[in-house]
Amino acid sequence: MTRMWCLPTEILCDDHLRGEHAEHHQLVGTIQSHPHGEAIAEGHAEKGNIDTTRLEERHARLATEMERRDMNHDSPLAYDGPTYGAGAIDLEMNRTDLPDRCEDCAARARKHSRSQ
Ligand SMILES: [Zn+2]
């Protein structure tokens, strides 16, 4: 499932970091070349899962964190297509949902909140 969590990158486990990053590239590919790309992007936007106005900035944050963890990153991302889901991402919901789905992210989130 495509989802831009847009949470602090430190709380993402390695899998979710790689996953959210890959979804950015997939989403741009879908919008640009899938025959139903527009409808697919609208569907993600309606659920509050994507915000194309944040794609480039969020991708840059994910890429920086990947490099910090010594993961390979050599995939620049540029997007200047139509806007889907501007302002739609619900960070409060994501802050609850991600730790619910993933023990590793939950442990990181607990550590992160203690260090603030
Ligand atoms: Zn990339």
Ligand SMILES: [Zn+2]
């Ligand atoms: Zn995780």
